[in-house]
Amino acid sequence: MSNLALEDRRLRLGPAAILAGATLIVLLYALPYIYLLLTSLKPANDVLQIPPSFFPQRLSLENYANVIGSPSIPASFLNSLVVALASTILSLVLAVPAAYGASFFPNRLSGWFLLFALVTRMVPSVSLGLPFFSLMRTLGLLDTQAGLILAHTTVSLPLAIWMMAAFFESVPRELEEAARVDGCSRFGAFMRVILPVVSGGIAISALFAFIASWNEFLYALLLTSQRATTAPIMIAQFKTAYGLSWGPMTAIAVLYSAPVILVSIVLQKQIVGGLTFGAVKG
Amino acid sequence: MSQTRFAVLMMAPALLFLAVMVAYPILLLIDNSFYHVELLKPAARTWLDLDNYIKVLTSQRLADAALRTGRYTVFALFFELVFGIVAAVFFDALGARSRWHRTVFALPLMVSPIVAGILWRFLLIDQVGIINYGLAALHLIPDPRAVSWLGNPDIVLYAVSFPDIWLTTSFVALIVFAGLQNIPRDVIEAARIDGASAVQRFLRVRLPLLRPVLAVVLIVRGVDAAKTFDLIWIQTEGGPNFQSEVLSMNIYQRMIRYGDVGQASATATVFLAAMVVLAVLAYRFIWGRSRNV
Numbered sequence: 411m412s413n414l415a416l417e418d419r420r421l422r423l424g425p426a427a428i429l430a431g432a433t434l435i436v437l438l439y440a441l442p443y444i445y446l447l448l449t450s451l452k453p454a455n456d457v458l459q460i461p462p463s464f465f466p467q468r469l470s471l472e473n474y475a476n477v478i479g480s481p482s483i484p485a486s487f488l489n490s491l492v493v494a495l496a497s498t499i500l501s502l503v504l505a506v507p508a509a510y511g512a513s514f515f516p517n518r519l520s521g522w523f524l525l526f527a528l529v530t531r532m533v534p535s536v537s538l539g540l541p542f543f544s545l546m547r548t549l550g551l552l553d554t555q556a557g558l559i560l561a562h563t564t565v566s567l568p569l570a571i572w573m574m575a576a577f578f579e580s581v582p583r584e585l586e587e588a589a590r591v592d593g594c595s596r597f598g599a600f601m602r603v604i605l606p607v608v609s610g611g612i613a614i615s616a617l618f619a620f621i622a623s624w625n626e627f628l629y630a631l632l633l634t635s636q637r638a639t640t641a642p643i644m645i646a647q648f649k650t651a652y653g654l655s656w657g658p659m660t661a662i663a664v665l666y667s668a669p670v671i672l673v674s675i676v677l678q679k680q681i682v683g684g685l686t687f688g689a690v691k692g
Numbered sequence: 693m694s695q696t697r698f699a700v701l702m703m704a705p706a707l708l709f710l711a712v713m714v715a716y717p718i719l720l721l722i723d724n725s726f727y728h729v730e731l732l733k734p735a736a737r738t739w740l741d742l743d744n745y746i747k748v749l750t751s752q753r754l755a756d757a758a759l760r761t762g763r764y765t766v767f768a769l770f771f772e773l774v775f776g777i778v779a780a781v782f783f784d785a786l787g788a789r790s791r792w793h794r795t796v797f798a799l800p801l802m803v804s805p806i807v808a809g810i811l812w813r814f815l816l817i818d819q820v821g822i823i824n825y826g827l828a829a830l831h832l833i834p835d836p837r838a839v840s841w842l843g844n845p846d847i848v849l850y851a852v853s854f855p856d857i858w859l860t861t862s863f864v865a866l867i868v869f870a871g872l873q874n875i876p877r878d879v880i881e882a883a884r885i886d887g888a889s890a891v892q893r894f895l896r897v898r899l900p901l902l903r904p905v906l907a908v909v910l911i912v913r914g915v916d917a918a919k920t921f922d923l924i925w926i927q928t929e930g931g932p933n934f935q936s937e938v939l940s941m942n943i944y945q946r947m948i949r950y951g952d953v954g955q956a957s958a959t960a961t962v963f964l965a966a967m968v969v970l971a972v973l974a975y976r977f978i979w980g981r982s983r984n985v
Contacts, residue, residue, distance in 0.1 A: 511700070627922035
């Protein structure tokens, strides 16, 4: 007996109607992105045609060629990639041992530590962005990848700490004790016995850290101007510097979002769990 | 080595990083909020007592931005929840057969707000926005130019939230779906046998059981919506006539456009304090309560 809230005699919604309804919802939902995709494949001149047409009359890779051919766009994607990779590695190197210590050996400090990490996520980016600007200027790190890596790690580190703490919670304590009995040091037990068990969790945390940096906008806007500019900033500038050149903009938006979408579809379940910050087991 | 010492050693590097990169900058921010500091001459600071705070807290523009932040958050959250719950109920009714539907819904889960903002700006663009052509074809508006979503100061604040709603409905739907699937079948079966209608079963049995899930969604999403910057910035930069300027943007403009680091810092400190109070309440509400359930 399936549980169908909608399939009720009084509502007269049969299984076919439910399937149709759900399919309609999903189609409507996907339409905007499909339109973006189709628009990016139109020749640049057709993008702003009046009246607009949903399907391209002619297909063209002109917009993509424009974007890839311009010197600044590939460089900004490379910056995004380097900054995202480096801040992911940095945040995991810091978060994994910290989350292990906090969740396997709870003490007064670990409670405060986890609370501090949680509160950090609630801090508005702009409230950290302002002092970051002064700090990076003093350190000579304005418009450098290093400065942006540090800034992005303040976003991904608290996220990684909480996600990893949730993963460690599900590891039985006996595993550590058994390793210790077998002669491992505490650190050896962590490295050789516990870490392999949570490798899946590490991968998911890494994915979240990477995308947090890949998508980040405000710190990049405040802290970079030219050399270290990331992809989202270039997208925003396409609007001002080129007087709304929508054709290339749609192409760059697709290039920037398509990898993220593919990953989301494949790892949907883990991502939904992670997005609630480990609070709801998805 | 004692357990506690080991735990502290493991936490030390992360703690050090958070101290240097989060706590110290916040102290810098608070310190600057008591001075007159210009962006281009950071060394020449003059002490102002509480002047920045008095100016900021009596500023009409800031009060307006704060009010808009609240309106934006409530509007976006309301529609995200309604659309998300409706979609989740449909998926739940389909059960396992909704796998493909849910896969499509996962599509925008991690998409950058920048992309959503650009996409919707294009959908709503004045002369060639396809949404207005669609509405005109359905005779909902007289002609495609009748509504200027992002140009009309009266509606722009709500129009800029469309991409936010679009992006986040999927998140709400998938979480609520997971929550619905976790409700034991016999509970609903019992309600059905007791003669509860589908609507009653949903409102009286399933919705209350979803409360912890909805609390998490509300708080996580509420904080994000209140912090929004990029999504609105890419659509309107706060215009027209500041009518889509929210708090984050107000602070950014004080700093970058007007170069007034002191006042920007005072505003950012007030914003930060408000959000942290909210965070602590959220922490107590979610983790304090759901642990007992």
